[in-house]
Amino acid sequence: MPTLFKFAQTIDYLTEQVGRLLYSIVIxxxxxxxxxVAARYLGRFVGLKLSSNALIELQWYLFSLMFFIGFPYILKHSANVRVDFLYAHWSPKRQALIDFLGTVLFLIPFCLIGIYVTFNPVLQSWGQLPDGSWGAWEVSSDADGLPRAPIKSMILVSFALLLLQAISQAIKYGAILQGYEPALREIQSETEKPPIE
Incomplete structure (x- = not known):
């Protein structure tokens, strides 16, 4: 169990680094x-086009990216919304059992299905043709728009990161069920810490 727990801690470290990257993306x-916004109004005032579709789409891409790579961080810190008033009153082992079952039976398969379903559309966005050859990237239909392939690829990346964090959480829940105390302490400290210190 200690070896698996170290593996989980390595995944947790990766998730924390991705979470820190969110600072820059938000800013x-x-x-x-x-x-x-400023360029649109100032441009109208002076009669010039000071912004572009590329900048508008970049803003949309970055906003999407915040959500895509934020999911694993939210899972690690249990920042997701829970509507279960019974769960809070259960013992840590019972909570770990429910979380373990939910992660193994639902979250991990969901991530695997997500990767499977999005893999071919992402390749097609990069220009893979039905015959296996490669063509042009998918680009925005708007004038001066950005390529769609990089942001679509982030869907795969987000599912992969979420899958890794789900595996880490399952390891930690399993460790709690087997009485491995450091796992319980780590899970409790993650839920008590403020996000991104």
Whole structure:
């Protein structure tokens, strides 16, 4: 169990680093959004086009990226919304059992299905043709728009990161069920810590 727990801690470290990356993405998204609004109004005032579809789409891409790569971080810190008033009153082992079963029976299969279903559309977005050859990337239909392939690829990345974090959580829940105390302490500290310290 200690070896698996170390593996889970490595995944947790990766998730924390991705969570820290969200800081920059949020600031960049707000900055581009501010520029887009200011440029639109200032452009009307001076009679020039100061913004572009590329910047508007970049703002949309970054906003999507926040959600895509934020899912594993939310899972790690149990920041998802729980509507179960019974769960809070259960013992840590009972909570771990329910979380373990939910993760293994539902979340991990969901991630695997998500990867399977999105794999071919992402390849097609990069230009893979039905005969297996490669063509042009999928691009926005708007003038001066951005390529769609990079943001569509992030769907795969987000499912892969969520799958890794789900495996980490399952390992930690399993460790709690087997009485491995460091796992219980880590799970409890993750739910008590504020997000992204």
């Amino acid at each position: 960049l998204t707000v900055g581009i959004g501010f520029y887009n």
